[in-house]
Amino acid sequence: MADEQANYPKRIGIIGAGISGLSAAWELSDSGVEVEVFEKEQMPGGLAGWFDVGDTTLEKFYHHIYNKDQPLIQLIEEVGLKDQLVFKSTETGCFYVNRIYRLSSPVDLLRYKPLSFPDRIRLGLLAVRARFIKDWRTLDNISAKEWIIKHSSESVYRVLWEPLFRSKFGRYASEISAAWLWSKFVQRGGSRGKTGAEELGYFKGGYGKLFKELQHQLERRNVKIHLNLPVNEIIMKDDQAIGLLSPQGTHRFDAVLAATQLPDFLSVTPALPVSFKQELETISFLGNTCLVLKLKHRLSDTYWVNITDVTCPFVGVIEQTNLLDESHYSGYHMAYISRYMDVGDPLYSKDIEALFETYLPYLQKIFPEFSREWIIDMYLWREPHAQAVVSVGYSQKIPPARTPVKNLYLTTMAQVFPEDRQMSNGVKLARAAARQMLQDIR
Ligand SMILES: Cc1cc2nc3c(=O)[nH]c(=O)nc-3n(C[C@H](O)[C@H](O)[C@H](O)COP(=O)(O)OP(=O)(O)OC[C@H]3O[C@@H](n4cnc5c(N)ncnc54)[C@H](O)[C@@H]3O)c2cc1C
Incomplete structure (x- = not known):
């Protein structure tokens, strides 16, 4: 009987079909375990989810990568889509008082007039x-x-x-x-490239194309991906995770990996040990809204404009078509207007028209030629857990991949520190968590 159990394929349940959940599934597929992924939304992608623009896809929130993002680049290579990755020199700027200053290279820094020359050197x-x-x-x-x-x-x-x-x-x-x-x-x-300017990467066709291909290839490797199926609870018995509860009923697993944002993990684990739960709850998050404009004309030739005017209601203008040109978007120019904030901030829940009217005078100040006639379409996306607050001593708070509950694992953006929360770090952590699970359950 014991031998029979040992030979029976082990089953792993993954919550979340963002880049982390699908990377973990990729790592586990073809390893002899049965893998099922549960995603509450209708499509995979999570924070890197997309919407259609003409016949291509664009992320709801801007997504560029760095040439150091090797774990993601390797995953893309394994999926067979490396030829879709493009790297390009991009311009970064800073809007200060009444103009955009270039801040793309060390030389630009030396020319940054808002700071005195000695300060620029410092x-x-x-x-x-x-x-x-x-x-x-x-x-x-x-x-x-x-x-x-x-x-x-x-x-x-x-x-x-x-x-x-x-x-x-x-x-x-x-x-x-x-x-x-x-x-x-x-x-x-x-x-930075040879000229000292920053080189950023992007996936032609948008990450939507990558997620669709990942899903397709995972299904061919016998991974079951349930879309539109939320996990209501991680079932625990005798201090170990034994399965998942969804609107379809109980799903038994030998181990569970939560690949969600931390607050979503907390909401499906009411039976988590109190002290562990309290530790996780000390991590705060900020939300983000991105208003995406589809435009007839280019706002500027800068990809990323930081706004240092504290009265401005948004913090950055990221012009996607300065990373991947407008020919990919039916000739239109795509720009994100981004703002991080507490979700209780009244701006967070403004509707799209009201938000645009709030932003308009500032957009005209930053880009004097811009007018509302340029707008073909607008989209508004909100995310309550866009950024963990990485305050002093954060390294002591990083949640572990192996939780105190036996057979329950966690891979989440709040584990990424001190690096920024790039997708690539999600891939790295998720694949490591998957390998750890395999080792443990075997
Ligand atoms: C504004 C913004 C800009 C960014 N810019 C960049 C960038 O330029 N470059 C870059 O590399 N990264 C960027 N990122 C970060 C990147 O999006 C994230 O690191 C990455 O997408 C996180 O992936 P994840 O799979 O860990 O989590 P998520 O993408 O959040 O995926 C978690 C998934 O779990 C699902 N889920 C949650 N609860 C349940 C449940 N109970 N049942 C079933 N499913 C559930 C969610 O629906 C979601 O699909 C940005 C993020 C934001 C918010």
Whole structure:
């Protein structure tokens, strides 16, 4: 009887068909285990989900990659779509008072007039200093604010960084760990081409195309993907996970992997040990809204414009068609207007028309030629858990992949630290969690 059980294929249930859930399924497929994925939405993709623009797809929230995003690049290669990846030199800018300053390369930094010349040098030295730091853990004990002021100056923080931190982390701006900033310097510094300009990557046809192909190939490898089927609860018995409860009933598994955002995991695990639950609940999140404009004309030739004007209701304008040109979008120009905020902020729940009217005067200030006649279409996307608040000491809070509940595993964006929450980090963590599960259940 014991032998029979040992020979019986083990079954793993995965919650979530975002990049993490599907990467874990990819890792587990062809390994002799039976895998089922449960996704509450009608399509896979999660935060990298898409909508159709003409005959192509575009992410609801901007998604570029870096040449250092090897785990994702490798996955794309394994799926056989590497020829769809394109890398391009892109321009980054900063809107300050009344104009956009280029901030794409170290030379642009030297020309950044809002800072005094000595401050520009201090800022450059800060970036160099960051690249020489090998152990980021020492930086996790200090806030980015303190670190910037200590190694450059008060005005470098106030003029450049404070508005950027405020725009991304709102009221938590001064609490963000210096380790997170360090990884931004290292990651973005490492994605520069020969000219010093940043090179960003994108997937031709949009990540929708990648997700559709992943789903198709996973199904051919006998992975069952249930779309439109939420998991209501992870079933636990005697302190171990034994299955999932969905509107279709009970699904028995030998192990369960939650590949969701942390608050979604908490909402399906009422029986989690109290102390573990309390630890996870100390991690806060910010929401994001992206208003996407489909336009007759280009706003500017900059891919990413950071807005340092604190009165502006949005924080960044990301013009997708400066990454992948307009010929891919039936000749139209696509731009994201992005804003991070607490989900309780009244702006978060504004409808699309009201939000656009709020944004319009600022759009006209930043892009003086822009007018509402340019607009062909508008789309509004909201996500309540867009960014974990990575405050000082965050490394102590990183949730483990193997939870205290036997056979229950977790792979989630809040585990990504000090790096930024790129999809590629999701792929890396999810595949590692899947390998860990295989090892454990065998
Ligand atoms: C504004 C914004 C900009 C970004 N920009 C970039 C970028 O430029 N480059 C980049 O690489 N990354 C970017 N990211 C990050 C990237 O989107 C995420 O890292 C990645 O998509 C996370 O994938 P995931 O699978 O871990 O989680 P998710 O994508 O959140 O997937 C989790 C899935 O679980 C499902 N789910 C939740 N609860 C249940 C349940 N009870 N039952 C069944 N299913 C459930 C959800 O519907 C979802 O599909 C950005 C994110 C945001 C928000």
